[in-house]
Amino acid sequence: MSGVPDGVGVLGGGRMGAGIAHAFLLAGARVTVVERDDEQADAAAARIRESIRRSVDRGATQRSFATLDEALSLATDPAAFAECALVVEAVPEDRGLKIDALRRVAASVGPETVLASNTSSISIDDLAGGLPAPERFLGLHFFNPVPASLLVEVVMGAETAPSLEGVARGWVDAIGKTAVVVRDAPGFASSRLGVALGLEAIRMLEEGVASAADIDAALELGYRHPVGPLRTTDIVGLDVRLGIAEELHAKLGDRFEPPALLRRMVAEGRLGRKSGRGFYEWSDQ
Template identity: 60%
Template sequence: MARTVGVVGGGRMGGGIAQVLLGTGATVHVVEAGDEAAAAAQERIVAGLGEAARRGKLSGSVEDAAARLTMVDTPAELPGDCELVVEAVPEVPALKVEVLTAAERAIGPDAVLATNTSSLSVTELAAALQRPQRFVGMHFFNPVPASRLVEVVRAADTADDVVATALGWADALGKTGIVVRDSPGFASSRLGVLLGLEAIRMLEEGVADAEAIDTAMELGYRHPMGPLRSTDLVGLDVRLAIAEYLAGELGDRFAPPQLLRDKVAAGDLGRKTGRGFHDYS
């Protein structure tokens, strides 16, 4: 019998997570409020399945996978037999708490509840839950289908078997799971944001242009993507929010450069708007 899972949020990250879960043969319920948003999310997920099939990365047909996808309006509509539910809504603590507590009420006591947060405290989110021992961070990376890493974040009360389950799902998805202790920015965001912020400061100071800074890291250090291109992919608004959070938790070394603030204010958010530190128009 196919495994049943849920994803709360059908945006870029949630849709990608749903797509790779469908690729394992699971039945996936995606929470996306509103008919228009749900239809757009479903279309995006099915298109991703089609692209995976064209690349030879999908076992079975697109039609079979798409038939195992169900869109629901609220977390309360998630079926009680979900083994795993991954929350992938924006990095707003109050919003995450709202959907996580609703999802927890809908699913069984042995299910694993996970958050895809890239920087927020998993332990603080867990404080709102009735079963914090069944809660874990599963930080996926963008784009989810192509990325090879899942950062499994152990909160203060996360049970050992829940960590093992999260690692098992990462393996089933064809990804490598690493376990980190809950701390601001975990391992990946803390290092990635710090590098990105320094690259922005270098651009701000006229050390080199964006193309040169990215090429230096891509060719000199074999990074698959330079720090400014990476910021464009993540979204300048997302990186600014994470930097502000980390600055509050870890100090001024994470203070956002003025150039980043100015670009976000101007609406230059990266690939999603066509312009960030590079031009995608």
Template identity: 60%
Template structure:
């Protein structure tokens, strides 16, 4: 049995944060989610409980929903994380916001608490610069949807304790997931490859090479991708992909410059499944 921290904190109860809370709750952990205000806290609870009920209906969770939810608490102050063994930051992809959150968490927890970020592309070393103890900090990049995704990308900063990195691999296994370990670099491994494919698919769509459906089908059947790059962008969020592409373009050059079709769709509010439209349109029941 692979030991997982018993007392886990998650900062941010949006889609990713709720999913992270879900997997630790199902693994038997006591989970505290910190949200900015009472309204966001109530929404986070509803999101997590809905996710747990769905898992029970699908037969992937055998406990009663009330039993799993009894291990969840949502707070609006960082002090509510004081007794945690592990705290994972899952706020939006802003380096300033994440650095501020991590600094506030570090001031609120004990010296043995591990701090992690769920960033998909931002520099671990840059974020570590906001901390007094970078040796206990690393990236735990979960994937959407977290409950059913099989992967956790462990990102090691230059100051990350190697023993902590090895321990994190054990946590991933304990959560029923596979871990890959990478060093801190722009986009890590997954975002860099995934965004490169998605951006090229968008350029092909712009150029009229093929329809979105045919581009996605080509990747699914030709390369055994479970989801095509454009449909996956709708799941991830076009706004999220746009932010990552801009970050990678600044770090790695113009090959990651976001295409006009992506910029235009985001400007129009078409951010994918969550808005009802991205590269595809979705019925409300599918959201």
């Protein structure tokens, strides 16, 4: 297979799922998004349409809004994925939730459909355990915000067919992003490195080494990181970062133990941009 898949399914139309749908729509794919009920499906449709309209308005695509919108469909039943060549699971980062979601999708698609998880830290082999065809399953880890990001992490499980590496690279290339291929390992490559940096930045803030702004500036100006680790944590979501840290702590040991400050902020509902407040104030953005 080359170029975009014949049809792309996305399970979950939240921020990540909407971004994945946006990327494939702009590349010319027909995209079906499945949500759990009509209310969530309507919210996902509005989210995706706003995103593609912005892309049209700023000239990021030659396709018209009407053309892109016509290629998008919403549903509440995974049976809508029956004709898709690729289905990407993009539900929240919870092992049990993902396993259940993937099993429901697997029961609804054809024998040639490739299933992928957008997990940022959960083992692909763990998720593949209950699937009827683990050789057609892999990780496609997109980054937030998907429309602006340049990277997709392709995660090959122990049972993933080797031929899927080239197929996945082609799909990633077709949506204008770069693929890095990693084997299934705790945190893969990106989450493991990103969380290690983010947790150390949180410890530095906890210890009073410097302010959040100055810690971020040290990485942005000294190492040319486009966004510092604390602002990145706000964008990703402190709850998401805590979940990944707990997963890595269980698998890799104490160097990934979440700082008390991170746990406290999550407990207080200071989740970053999505709640309006994290290490920074986001209420005016």
